[in-house]
Amino acid sequence: xxxxxSNIIVVCHALTGSHHAAGYYEGExxxxxxxxxxxxxxxxxTDEYFVICTNVIGSCFGSSGPMxxxxxxxxxxxxxxxxxxxxxxxxxQRILFDRLGIHHVHAIVGGSMGGMQALQFAIHFPxxxxxxxxxxxxxxxxxxxxxxxxVAQESILHDPNFKNGYYDPEDIHENGLSxxxxxxxxxxxxxxSPHSMQEKFGREYxxxxxxxxxxxxxxxxxxxxxxxxxxxxxxDPLAYLYITxxxxxxxxxxxxxxxxxxxxxxxxxxxxVGFKDDMLFKSEEMKLIADRxxxxxxxxxxxxxxxxxxxxxxxxxxxEKFDKYVIKALHE
Amino acid sequence: xxxxxSNIIVVCHALTGSHHAAGYYEGExxxxxxxxxxxxxxxxxTDEYFVICTNVIGSCFGSSGPMxxxxxxxxxxxxxxxxxxxxxxxxxQRILFDRLGIHHVHAIVGGSMGGMQALQFAIHFPxxxxxxxxxxxxxxxxxxxxxxxxVAQESILHDPNFKNGYYDPEDIHENGLSxxxxxxxxxxxxxxSPHSMQEKFGREYxxxxxxxxxxxxxxxxxxxxxxxxxxxxxxDPLAYLYITxxxxxxxxxxxxxxxxxxxxxxxxxxxxVGFKDDMLFKSEEMKLIADRxxxxxxxxxxxxxxxxxxxxxxxxxxxEKFDKYVIKALHE
Numbered sequence: 001x002x003x004x005x006s007n008i009i010v011v012c013h014a015l016t017g018s019h020h021a022a023g024y025y026e027g028e029x030x031x032x033x034x035x036x037x038x039x040x041x042x043x044x045x046t047d048e049y050f051v052i053c054t055n056v057i058g059s060c061f062g063s064s065g066p067m068x069x070x071x072x073x074x075x076x077x078x079x080x081x082x083x084x085x086x087x088x089x090x091x092x093q094r095i096l097f098d099r100l101g102i103h104h105v106h107a108i109v110g111g112s113m114g115g116m117q118a119l120q121f122a123i124h125f126p127x128x129x130x131x132x133x134x135x136x137x138x139x140x141x142x143x144x145x146x147x148x149x150x151v152a153q154e155s156i157l158h159d160p161n162f163k164n165g166y167y168d169p170e171d172i173h174e175n176g177l178s179x180x181x182x183x184x185x186x187x188x189x190x191x192x193s194p195h196s197m198q199e200k201f202g203r204e205y206x207x208x209x210x211x212x213x214x215x216x217x218x219x220x221x222x223x224x225x226x227x228x229x230x231x232x233x234x235x236d237p238l239a240y241l242y243i244t245x246x247x248x249x250x251x252x253x254x255x256x257x258x259x260x261x262x263x264x265x266x267x268x269x270x271x272x273v274g275f276k277d278d279m280l281f282k283s284e285e286m287k288l289i290a291d292r293x294x295x296x297x298x299x300x301x302x303x304x305x306x307x308x309x310x311x312x313x314x315x316x317x318x319x320e321k322f323d324k325y326v327i328k329a330l331h332e
Numbered sequence: 333x334x335x336x337x338s339n340i341i342v343v344c345h346a347l348t349g350s351h352h353a354a355g356y357y358e359g360e361x362x363x364x365x366x367x368x369x370x371x372x373x374x375x376x377x378t379d380e381y382f383v384i385c386t387n388v389i390g391s392c393f394g395s396s397g398p399m400x401x402x403x404x405x406x407x408x409x410x411x412x413x414x415x416x417x418x419x420x421x422x423x424x425q426r427i428l429f430d431r432l433g434i435h436h437v438h439a440i441v442g443g444s445m446g447g448m449q450a451l452q453f454a455i456h457f458p459x460x461x462x463x464x465x466x467x468x469x470x471x472x473x474x475x476x477x478x479x480x481x482x483v484a485q486e487s488i489l490h491d492p493n494f495k496n497g498y499y500d501p502e503d504i505h506e507n508g509l510s511x512x513x514x515x516x517x518x519x520x521x522x523x524x525s526p527h528s529m530q531e532k533f534g535r536e537y538x539x540x541x542x543x544x545x546x547x548x549x550x551x552x553x554x555x556x557x558x559x560x561x562x563x564x565x566x567x568d569p570l571a572y573l574y575i576t577x578x579x580x581x582x583x584x585x586x587x588x589x590x591x592x593x594x595x596x597x598x599x600x601x602x603x604x605v606g607f608k609d610d611m612l613f614k615s616e617e618m619k620l621i622a623d624r625x626x627x628x629x630x631x632x633x634x635x636x637x638x639x640x641x642x643x644x645x646x647x648x649x650x651x652e653k654f655d656k657y658v659i660k661a662l663h664e
Contacts, residue, residue, distance in 0.1 A: 079546065082544070083544040083545065083546050085544075140535060141535075142526060142529070142530055142535070143529035143530060143532075143533040143534065143535065143550065143551075143552035144521070144524075144525075144526040144529045144530075146550050146552050146553065147517070147520075147521045147524075147529065147552050147553075147556060148521065150517060150552070150553045150556050150557075151483065151514060151517050151518045151521070151556070154510075154513075154514045154517060154556075154557070154560075155487060155514045158491070158510040158511065158513075158514060159490070160492055178486075178490040179490065181486075181490075182483060182486045182487045182490060182514070182515075183514075185479070185482060185483050185486060186483045186518050186521075188479075189476070189479045189480065189483070189518075192476075192479075193476075194474060194476040194611075194614055197474070197475035197476045197479065198474055198475060198476075200475075201475040202475065203472060203473075203474070203475065203583065211581055212414070212415040212417075212581070213415065214411065214415050214573065214574070214577055218475065218478050218580065219475075220475035220478050220479050220482070221478065221479075221482045224479060224482050224483070224486075225482075225486070228486075241546065242546070245546055248550065249543055249544070251535065279526075282526055
């Protein structure tokens with residue numbers, strides 16, 4: 001951080017992300033979730049900027065969530081944990097930043113649920129950031145995205161090992177939770193797209209499986225299975241229910257008469273990035289925000305539509321398609 | 333049926349359909365699945381045509397399926413039932429038609445898995461039908477569709493009440509099977525589209541539910557829940573596994589060096605219908621077949637792209653968008 005605290009960038013993470021955005025923790029062999037984007041000489045250049053990322057409230061990686069223990073007992077909240085909103089996530093971060101003596105930042109950057117947070121920051125703390133860079137998000141979660149979350153939620157709730165929310169977290173950590181695995185498979189469909197799946201898997205079949213075996217697998221099936229089951233070893237099911245709920249009820253216009261009224265609050269320079277093939281938060285949803293912002297003559301705003309076949313995941317993997325745009329946004 | 337048997341139309345049903353394509357059975361208050369399309373004075377006009385629809389092999393509504401009993405025992409096949417293909421479904425129908433003295437038909441019409449059957453008929457029994465009308469299908473099931481089936485299959489397999497396939501069908505008929513319900517919810521996502529969901533549900537929330545209740549519901553969630561759970565009362569889970577497997581391994585080019593080689597077999601007039609917003613079998617997949625067929629100068633073939641926002645379900649509900657096309661195809 002430089003002396004006048006003018007080089008701070010806040011990064012906001014997505015549904016299953018965490019504060020571990022880049023670099024390696026001791027003993028880990030996998031870097032943070034946006035490691036290709038953040039670091040010395042990278043897009044969010046840590047030689048130039050002081051980058052902060054905090055875990056959102058409701059999650060299971062540090063901030064308070066449904067499996068945190070209630071003071072002064074040592075019981076977990078579980079369903080006593082309140083439903084949180086994206087706005088709550090943003091407010092909690094703002095309180096933390098105040099404690100850290102950070103009252104203003106250069107930029108807030110995020111994709112997916114991180115993009116929602118960036119947009120909420122822009123509306124509710126208009127003077128907090130000079131620049132907002134929001135990617136692969138939306139103005140309000142649409143029913144298609146809610147439907148995917150629904151499959152995941154129902155799949156968790158119906159798993160007998162979930163024990164109606166009174167599971168032993170150690171047990172799930174060790175043995176997984178098949179209901180959450182299946183739900184996550186549905187999630188992975190929404191993170192890709194018909195085109196990206198065609199490119200990634202085509203109709204490749206597992207070499208050792210027979211085509212006419214009932215349980216013989218296409219590569220896409222192996223991919224979903226692996227990612228689904230693996231996921232349950234590192235993510236908490238109640239946190240998943242709470243965070244997907246926060247995403248579902250996210251609506252920038254809440255508390256205002258309309259989206260237009262909400263967007264009128266914004267004072268930061270706005271940079272929006274949509275991905276052509278994003279099936280979860282469609283680029284036209286980002287474009288809609290951009291179009292509304294463009295009517296405000298005194299506000300600086302811009303929109304980039306990335307021509308990508310990678311689906312929603314593009315903001316995590318096709319960094320070379322928007323890195324220059326972000327560098328320019330940070331410097332202009 | 334007229335004397336020279338020249339007015340026969342074969343209708344092929346989709347995944348969860350049956351031979352009950354139109355009209356009411358005694359005591360029923362719901363007509364067949366394509367009732368708006370088939371009947372006196374309708375598109376497939378039963379005053380003019382003799383329309384036949386048979387239940388596919390592997391299904392649970394009449395033809396042999398995994399819950400049929402093995403002769404001479406009275407045990408169900410369950411996993412002893414062989415994996416069947418769309419080609420097997422078509423061959424079984426052809427054998428039936430031969431028994432009925434029907435060796436040639438005017439047209440074969442079907443959508444979704446019914447469209448796959450129509451295309452298989454065209455390739456494997458080139459002289460059987462004068463006209464093939466295939467809608468909302470594909471040349472080979474793509475990974476995006478396989479992925480949706482995967483979620484449904486895994487969800488069924490992990491439900492303890494499925495009992496690894498050794499469930500009591502009466503029990504499931506009465507109590508449902510939550511794993512199949514969740515899987516079917518994923519299916520319903522693929523039958524609609526982002527646009528159709530926006531139009532149908534928007535962000536409407538159940539009037540009696542609180543927005544900040546963890547289990548408060550958006551209308552789209554109610555829709556999925558209702559349809560998912562209802563489905564398990566009338567469909568068999570093993571049949572679902574077998575038929576989705578048949579769909580997954582469907583590939584018109586199987587047994588040929590290429591799709592082109594397969595399509596060279598066709599002698600019928602071909603009418604293909606794709607739906608712009610179909611998320612399960614994309615219109616470009618139908619267009620691909622049409623483009624290949626168009627290179628055969630001596631073959632009559634045509635393609636209609638229906639401008640629909642209704643998603644895959646359009647072939648069942650937006651009949652007015654292709655009924656005239658089908659009537660013309662049948663008569664020209």
